[in-house]
Amino acid sequence: MFLKLNRCKAMVRLLLVNLILCCSVSAHADANDIVIGQSTALTGILAELGVAHSTGAKAYFDYVNSQGGVNGRKIRLITLDDAYDAKKSLANAKELIEKEKAVALFGMLGTPANTALLPVLEEANILSFAPVTGADVVRKPFNRRIFNIRAGYTTETEKIIDHLNVRGIKKIGVVVQNNAFGKEGLAGIEQAITKHQLKLTATVSINSDSSDLDKAVSAMEAADVQTIILITAGKPSSDFIQAFNKKVKGMQYFALSVLASQAGITALGKDGVGVIISQVLPFPYSATTTLVREYQKVMSKMGVKEYSYLGIEGFLDAKVLVEAIKRAGKDVNSDRIITALEGMGRTDFDGFIVNFSKNNHQGSDYAELTVVSKDGRFLR
Template sequence: MALQINRCVAMGRLLLVNFLLCCSVSAYAQNNDIVIGQSTALTGILAELGVPHSTAAKAYFDYINSQGGVNGRKIRLITLDDAYDATKSIANAKQLIEKEKAVALFGMLGTPANTALTPLLEETGIISFAPVTGAEVVRKPFNRKIFNIRAGYATETEKIIDHLNVRGIKKVGVVYQNNAFGKEGLAGIEQAASKFQLKLTVVTSINSDSSDLDKAVSSMETAGVQSIILITAGKPSSDFIQAFNKKVKGMQYFALSVLASQASINTMGKDGVGTIISQVLPFPFSATTSLVREYQKVMSKMGIKEYSYIGIEGFLDAKVFVEAIKRAGRDVNSERLITALEGMGRTDFDGFVVSFSKTNHQGSDYVELTVVSKDGRFLR
């Protein structure tokens, strides 16, 4: 009996040692991870952008991890929900920096959040990589802590105004969202219109909850415009188009890339057919370039079945960031990442060129126009 008890005690000690060893190995592996922090809209009015961007980025990081990681280390993306609330976004950013020890912020969504984030970047020295906004506030004045991939709203709006100019359309109305994003976009429209000597016929705002929808619709109807440019995201976009189509048939709408989610197109339904939307990433639905083929291959391998513009943006953002980590070496921090990114110069990521330097952190100015088809797809 005593021998049996001694064997049980010995077995118990062995199991405890193994358990503690496993815990130690697991803790070491996690402590050895390269932590990247993201605050985005996983719920709320812009979840249709936040979720697919974060999902695609994580899928790419997980794919790289499955290949052994980078410089012998795994990448761990920690994503927190802010529901497109700038105050919550900043609280999340502080948690990611202070508690999670993130080496960089990644894919922070929205103009309001990124506007509020700038002082925190200066205070902590952390970088913000690939913010999901085209606002000038993350582009001018130059900030060495911010690296943009997507083209700015000013570039998108200039493409739209140029298209209108070529078509000879002179009576143009603008509906802008009454927040930081909308005002930034409006400034870009006004700048582009001035360049092409186009006088905007009417400009009106709309609240994020569409509470003043009737006012916006009435302003456009009274002005008798030929085309309407929407500087809106989420609910106000579909609300305005559906309401205006009840008043005026056959209006030509233009919108920025923030309206390029399949959820937005589905919400607009038949009212969205013919809407022209500017895009800042390559067409993700046809494998016409190496980048798109890789995107589709990795997403499929990681269990993601739907392709999208915001998805390929998350994928590309992650791909460029992995390249920066490779160049930064094993001991990654914000300063090493800045040096690595600025040293990239002009780099072709399989069909999409990104260019960074010590004086330029605007990675791309790529913009093309797409149109929504009758069956709810994007056509080039």
């Protein structure tokens, strides 16, 4: 039964990937379209995150187009697969800018990709809207061409450290992925730790392919910590937790929002129960706000029954961008969208507040903690 369920979910993800790719390939219909470009992981270790985000965004753009578009023009989201490879993402971005004439880049996934993208934004004078990363590299120093919706890793890690401080937990271990994402996440942890006048008991690195898993587990076991914070994405997360649980029973794990995918939780199995994960978007599974109700309604119309945090993130990102495009007027370009975003101020998007200005391109600092239940669901 479990295998059949996994096969069904895999088939659904494959269909969604094919739908996104088909739309990207065939979406050259009208020169009057407003082209939005996205490079993300439709395959590879973070495929579920990329597919969910892109599907949520496309659902909203399609909904807007079905209502007549924006100022009489349709929005065309072109999504290219980079398999979470920064070099491929960079090549995709250049294709989207030079060949597809995108007026903005959207939902670019991952710290490595967004770091590599910085010089391109300058050269092409193009907007990067709602990058899917909490890294400071897209937040500091201030960059007029970058607008963030999701809270940064510093905000997420502060939420976790605040929780641990209240509980009186002092012996804290951190597992850091050996890439740009891991380094950025660790910087956030160190900042939050210093705020509470605490010190990390142990910091252990792990490769993205888990090739040094045994070494990482042994080092953390020797540190004798009370809790472990994972600054990891994809395979290393589940690999480490499962391997460490074989050595040490009853460990409490904390993870950032990049672990908030159903595939990640499914991969953990019984080892996922009790893992606490920070979130930067509203709980997408209960229709408690107008935004969540609209998200669920539009996704259901698309035939997507599995709601997700990355799905509602893509949906909200698209919703905010559409509002900026409306305010930009008929002659849409990056500079006009940037000006519209900076003039938006504090705006309520059906229960989710986004606040932009000329000096502030960080739209939200929303963060909360969720826990994985015995039946593999997220609970608030």
